[in-house]
Amino acid sequence: MTIIDPSDIAPASKLVRLRLEHRDLDAAIEALRSTACTDQLQLARLKKRKLRLKDEISQIEDMMLPDIIA
Numbered sequence: 001m002t003i004i005d006p007s008d009i010a011p012a013s014k015l016v017r018l019r020l021e022h023r024d025l026d027a028a029i030e031a032l033r034s035t036a037c038t039d040q041l042q043l044a045r046l047k048k049r050k051l052r053l054k055d056e057i058s059q060i061e062d063m064m065l066p067d068i069i070a
Contacts, residue, residue, distance in 0.1 A: 015060045018053055025050040 029046050032038060 011060050011064055015057060015064070018057050018060070022050060022053045022057065025053065 025046055029043065029050070032043050032046065
């Protein structure tokens with residue numbers, strides 16, 4: 001039986017939420033690209049938001065994984 005640390009629950013749920021938002025942004029970017037009149041400014045904003053989410057996801061993943069002492 002594994003014991004779940006309560007401090008890991010909040011980052012884990014946030015990680016799930018961020019990954020979902022990242023995937024939704026992928027869909028929004030593709031939908032915007034497929035339109036005849038692509039709004040370049042909106043596309044750039046979505047891409048920036050997606051990159052910020054990716055950085056935040058990486059940061060949380062790093063925080064959740066223990067450091068390995070070699």
